[in-house]
Amino acid sequence: MKRCLLILLCLSGLSGVIVSPATPVHADAMPVSKLALDAKTGHVYQEENASTVRPIASISKLFTVYFALQKIHQGKLKLTDTVTAPENIASLSQDSRLANVPLQAGKKYSVRDLLYTSLIHSANSSVLLLAQKMFGSQEKAVKQINHQAHVWHLKHYQLVNVTGLNNDLIGDLRVNGTPEDAENKMSAKDVATVARQTLSHYGDQLLSIASEPRVNFNLLGSFPTENRMLPTQPDHFDDTPVDGLKTGSSEGAGNCFVGTAKKHHHRVITVVLGADYANKDQVFQITHQLFTTSFQKIVQ
Secondary structure (H helix, E strand, O other): OHHHHHHHHHHOOOOOOOOOOOOOOOHHHOOOEEEEEEOOOOOEEEEEOOOOOEEOHHHHHHHHHHHHHHHHHOOOOOOOOEEEOOHHHHHHOOOOOOOOOOOOOOOEEEHHHHHHHHHHOOOHHHHHHHHHHHHOOHHHHHHHHHHHHHHOOOOOEEOOOOOOOOHHHOHHHOOOOOOOOOOOEEOHHHHHHHHHHHHHHHHHHHHHHHOOOEEEOOOOOEEEOOOOOOOOOOOOOOOOOEEEEEEEEEOOOEEEEEEEEEEOOEEEEEEEEEEOOOOOOHHHHHHHHHHHHHHHHHHO
16 A cells, blocks of 8 residues: 555655655644664664654754755855745745744845754745755755655655645645645654754754854844754753754644754764643753763763
């Protein structure tokens, strides 16, 4: 059955998408998914429900960040390159329900501004425009994301847009052939693979951005990080030197976080999916416990 589904999706131009057969449920109805592993070796220090496929919200943006860093490394993209905001993306940037920075239709924005606001502030309009710059259309961007998921041997995933938003929130930016209410889904294990791959290839560049507490944007002031575990942030722990990576949050996904920290000469990656949506601190408290357990095992 799964093989047939893949064939049908390849014919539709979205090769590699695997749609979870599970009936959608609210995040609170599912046990939290937790995973902690060594970034270099992949050794797992702790896991719970790590194979459960579930919404990942804005953690999805890591794919587009990966491609941007890759193209910069290859000399195919520069931080100073610009792209003009179309009306539909500019309009979405004004949606007060969503994490965003305000864009104006017809105005040019630099790759640097879009990359930094995508990763630090989780700006949906920024990641859409960045994907548009790199691939020419949302359809091509999503196709490339699914191809990369296949290359990385991800097991079970549904990747329908670059933002991680539910399709019903992005209007005509929805990719043709994807359901109106679809959203990106992965397991904690697969999220860890995405983070691990991105860190292994472009770790220095990635962390230099992800560790910033704020991002200045287009003379409009600065926008705060969504990572509350960084130094000076509300959920920072002195014994856990977190320097990344990406948050995600929605009613369907709950609060999600893929984090990373280096201690005792080991870099650890943690993934928490489906923490309490109403409690912003819980996902970071769980993450702290994962880091604590991992670093204790490292020194034993």
